[in-house]
Amino acid sequence: MKRTTESVAQCEAMYSVWVVHGTDHSKIAENALELAFFGAANGLEGGKVVTRGKKVLLKPNAGFMGEPGSAVATNPEVLRGAIRFFKKAQASEVVMGEGAITGVDTLESLERSGLLKVAREEGIEVLDMDAFPPVWVPVPGPLIIDSVAVSSCVGDFDLVVSIPVMKTHMYTGATLSVKNLKGCLPRREKIRMHQLMEAKDALPEPERGPAAEGMRQSGQAVGLGEDQTHTGDETYHTLDKAIADIFSAFRGLVPTFALVDGTFGMEGFGPGGGSPVRMDTVIASHNLLAADFVAASLMGFEPAEIPHLTLCAEKGLGPPNVGCCEVWPSDWMRLGRRFTRATPDLMGQVYPGVTIIADQACSGCSSTVVSFLRSYLPKERNENLVIAVGRGAGDHPGCEKAVMIGNCTAKAYKCGKGRAFVKGCPPVPSRVLAAVSTCLSPQETE
Ligand code: SF4
Structure with a gap:
């Protein structure tokens, strides 16, 4: 997806995104964060975004059980790079938190993925976000939910860093940093998001x-x-709308940052049953939607293939499209490749x-x-x-x-x-x- 002069002219603002490539995955994660928070070209007048004294929650994706390198969960070396950066940047507290999908034990999943080991090695606390009571957070401009239950621990932090794996997803096209926020919801709320009906169609349960x-x-x-x-509205599924609403709610709750793990992406039957794709890349941005647009482009997606991103853009939660992202380096698209989709056709063929x-x-x-x-x-x-x-x-x-x-x-x-x-x-x-x-x-x- 190329940015044209015409599309730039339509941008009310440009959103900075950094794409860093390399085989030392801890190092590229650290570098991406350095560029985003302290780089000269961060578009935020480096230093304005203060990390010193802040309490930082690192939210990887370990919703499904998977070994390192399988691309099922976040690469532990990317987590290591993030921990090292925020410690160096004098954050007062750096904590890892996750809440796995229903049927998966969060700590077991963190153990299997190698994330728990790295957290221990780097000396940070680990939270099972499901262990905290929920708080109800209002959704501004709701599409399908007026409020969402979020693990109460989220509100204790000054910054939530979403660290998803770059994956295809059988329902939402792809799952990236915006969708990864869903891991901060209690289990029952995650299930509710999958069982929503449009208000006009929903009848009281017994009827x-x-x-x-x-x-x-x-x-x-x-x-x-x-x-x-x-x-x-047949254009968008209820889950797509719910994801956009969750992101709106988070924007009113706590500042967020995206560090998308594209070291090993997943193609095919994501998010749990796909195949790993080695990309050796991470993507960083102060705006989750901007990071996701760039990640999606690297995976060869057109915006319409990931409806929740379009909905987030329509809600004004970031750039309207990838054309309004200022991406470093300028030849970033050379790092992309087309991911096999998690489509029904693919399953039917097999x-x-x-x-x-x-x-x-x-x-x-x-x-x-x-x-x-x-x-x-x-x-x-x-x-x-x-x-x-x-x-x-x-x-x-x-x-x-x-x-x-x-x-x-x-x-x-x-x-x-x-x-x-x-x-x-x-x-x-x-x-x-x-x-x-x-x-x-x-x-x-x-
Ligand atoms: S579909 Fe129902 S039974 Fe299956 S994992 Fe989801 S909530 Fe559980």
Whole structure:
């Protein structure tokens, strides 16, 4: 995506973004932060952004369990660079905090990713943000939620540094620094964000009938739509709107900064089941949306492919597009490459005989399905397999034959839907295998 003279003329302001490349991942993270906070060309008259005496929360992405180098979680060396920078910049406190997705133990995930080890080595405190009571934060100019519950520890800090992995995402196109803020929400609130309905469509719980426009993906075009239950504005999903609202709420709560970890990005079935892509790059900006626009461009995305970024721009939370970003170095696009998308088509190509019914599922069960298919199911012998995930899946035709996955489908299963039920929130893939094995013939699963 190139910045043209015309597009610059339309910018009310320019947003500074730094892209730093190198194989020493701790060093490039530190360098990017030095440039952003103290560099001569930081667009903020270096020194105005004071780090001395500030309490800094480093928020990596360890929502899913993954080893270093797998791109599932933030590279621990990037965290190390951030810790070293803020200590050198005389922050009064540097703390790492995370709240994993439902079904994943945060500290276990931090341990697996190597982030906990680095935090210990560098001598900083670690918070499981789920252990704190929530506070309700109002959303200015709400698109779908008036307020959002955030872990109360967030308000104790002067700066939150979002350190996501540069990943594709099966529901939101990509997950970057804006979406990474969702890790600061309590578990129940994370789930709520995946089960939102448009106000005009939502009925009181006892009266709510089958989702009128719920998503059923099957056969060649398997998909894992989670929140596409609304009937009004078809351009944006409820989750996209919720992410933009969460970012608005954060802007009123605490200053934020983006350090996007593109050392190892993830392409394909992100955010939990994709493949690592070595990029050796980090992206830093005082504006999360600006950093995300630049990261998305490096991944080969057009803005329309990541709707929550467009919505954030429409809400005035940063630049309207990447053309309003002043990026250093000027030839930054040479560092990019096109990431394989987490599209339904991709899944359909790999597993042509599988039908997936998904309605109001979150990334937990969806990633379980991807992991199960990748780990256990032979690609050639998967006919007749129907999998259902999400609270609304039981309302869809065809779910009678489905293996119902996750606690959200329990009610439908009790009402006679599905051939088998797999308990868990989310269940582990091996349990899915056990259930599938009882439903398919031996030839189909061997
Ligand atoms: S059961 Fe699955 S879809 Fe439902 S909240 Fe848990 S992980 Fe998400």
